[in-house]
Amino acid sequence: xxxxxxxxxxxxxxxxxxxxxxxxxxxxxxxxxxxxxxxxxxxxxxxxxxxxxxxxxxxxxxxxxxxxxxxxxxxxxxxxxxxxxxxxxxxxxxxxxxxxxxxxxxxxxxxxxxxxxxxxxxxxxxxxxxxxxxxxxxxxxxxxxxxxxxxxxxxxxxxxxxxxxxxxxxxxxxxxxxxxxxxxxxxxxxxxxxxxxxxxxxxxxxxxxxxxxxx
Amino acid sequence: xxxxxxxxxxxxxxxxxxxxxxxxxxxxxxxxxxxxxxxxxxxxxxxxxxxxxxxxxxxxxxxxxxxxxxxxxxxxxxxxxxxxxxxxxxxxxxxxxxxxxxxxxxxxxxxxxxxxxxxxxxxxxxxxxxxxxxxxxxxxxxxxxxxxxxxxxxxxxxxxxxxxxxxxxxxxxxxxxxxxxxxxxxxxxxxxxxxxxx
Numbered sequence: 001x002x003x004x005x006x007x008x009x010x011x012x013x014x015x016x017x018x019x020x021x022x023x024x025x026x027x028x029x030x031x032x033x034x035x036x037x038x039x040x041x042x043x044x045x046x047x048x049x050x051x052x053x054x055x056x057x058x059x060x061x062x063x064x065x066x067x068x069x070x071x072x073x074x075x076x077x078x079x080x081x082x083x084x085x086x087x088x089x090x091x092x093x094x095x096x097x098x099x100x101x102x103x104x105x106x107x108x109x110x111x112x113x114x115x116x117x118x119x120x121x122x123x124x125x126x127x128x129x130x131x132x133x134x135x136x137x138x139x140x141x142x143x144x145x146x147x148x149x150x151x152x153x154x155x156x157x158x159x160x161x162x163x164x165x166x167x168x169x170x171x172x173x174x175x176x177x178x179x180x181x182x183x184x185x186x187x188x189x190x191x192x193x194x195x196x197x198x199x200x201x202x203x204x205x206x207x208x209x210x211x212x213x214x215x
Numbered sequence: 216x217x218x219x220x221x222x223x224x225x226x227x228x229x230x231x232x233x234x235x236x237x238x239x240x241x242x243x244x245x246x247x248x249x250x251x252x253x254x255x256x257x258x259x260x261x262x263x264x265x266x267x268x269x270x271x272x273x274x275x276x277x278x279x280x281x282x283x284x285x286x287x288x289x290x291x292x293x294x295x296x297x298x299x300x301x302x303x304x305x306x307x308x309x310x311x312x313x314x315x316x317x318x319x320x321x322x323x324x325x326x327x328x329x330x331x332x333x334x335x336x337x338x339x340x341x342x343x344x345x346x347x348x349x350x351x352x353x354x355x356x357x358x359x360x361x362x363x364x365x366x367x368x369x370x371x372x373x374x375x376x377x378x379x380x381x382x383x384x385x386x387x388x389x390x391x392x393x394x395x396x397x398x399x400x401x402x403x404x405x406x407x408x409x410x411x412x413x
Contacts, residue, residue, distance in 0.1 A: 044252075056319065087393065088322060091396060092399055092403075098404050099407035156412070161307070165401040172400075
């Protein structure tokens with residue numbers, strides 16, 4: 001009997017390969033079951049369109065893309081646990097913002113908030129600022145509300161809610177993952193310079209968007 | 216023997232990928248029991264809900280997984296037997312909430328006691344078991360169809376919780392927590408969508 005499994009403590013002996021296989025099996029099964037929507041009794045032409053629409057929405061604007069990628073880069077700079085907590089926080093809070101946008105709750109200054117997110121996140125990456133995890137989560141969450149609200153308010157009727165939200169979340173996560181992958185180069189001296197340039201570019205882009213929003 | 220070894224059990228997941236069905240109710244041709252089991256797979260929101268809760272329970276402890284297994288199944292069957300059929304928008308919102316709650320627990324890796332998992336499983340199972348009586352959808356035949364659905368829920372929950380129980384590396388726990396946050400985000404967006412467009 002593996003006491004470690006029952007109490008949740010780390011086992012005394014190395015983890016057998018069968019546990020890795022179990023984890024793989026879990027992920028593979030989950031992936032397969034993700035195809036369950038194929039078995040809908042009524043296949044409507046809108047379902048595939050809903051998924052693609054959701055997939056396309058987070059990448060529909062450069063202002064969104066810059067901020068999402070920058071969250072991943074900053075998380076990589078901060079290292080664990082921020083590395084994975086920030087990409088958990090952002091989609092979750094963004095979905096809340098999307099919910100508010102969908103039900104029609106107004107949020108003033110959405111475009112300004114989105115532009116400011118690029119400016120601030122780009123600045124944090126440029127200066128390699130390290131903040132306490134709760135503060136980082138608060139900051140990222142605050143910006144995520146604006147991004148989510150903008151997406152939610154732009155949605156049009158028609159299509160399947162689940163397919164759309166699945167595509168939306170996948171695209172958001174993919175952009176975070178891109179940012180994390182880019183951010184991992186901070187381990188090397190040349191990588192740190194690359195990231196500072198990237199941060200400067202994001203900051204500049206945010207400045208342009210802010211100017212557009214104010215004019 | 217070598218051929219059997221190459222055909223590893225992990226590739227059996229390919230059998231889980233369903234084909235399209237073109238009927239109001241899944242008709243497997245094997246009878247009402249199997250129709251009820253197949254019907255579980257026709258609702259992706261419910262599948263996601265089961266996976267999220269079973270994974271969470273498995274990550275907590277063996278006791279939590281055990282309680283979740285039986286309470287989820289029992290709640291599902293009870294929900295189907297109660298037969299209360301809310302309107303389609305209300306059903307969709309309840310379904311989204313039934314996904315949101317376990318997904319949030321999974322994302323937060325909340326320290327819930329086994330009895331707490333049992334309560335959540337009962338609620339989630341009951342909500343998901345409520346029959347879908349939207350236009351054109353035939354109810355599950357009683358009692359074989361409902362028993363089949365219960366059996367499918369039992370098997371899915373058992374397999375998922377067992378796999379989660381075997382995970383010890385923190386890296387995999389992180390991956391599952393990220394998945395939980397994505398599922399929670401899906402639940403929130405799906406609920407907002409229903410409120411806005413129905």
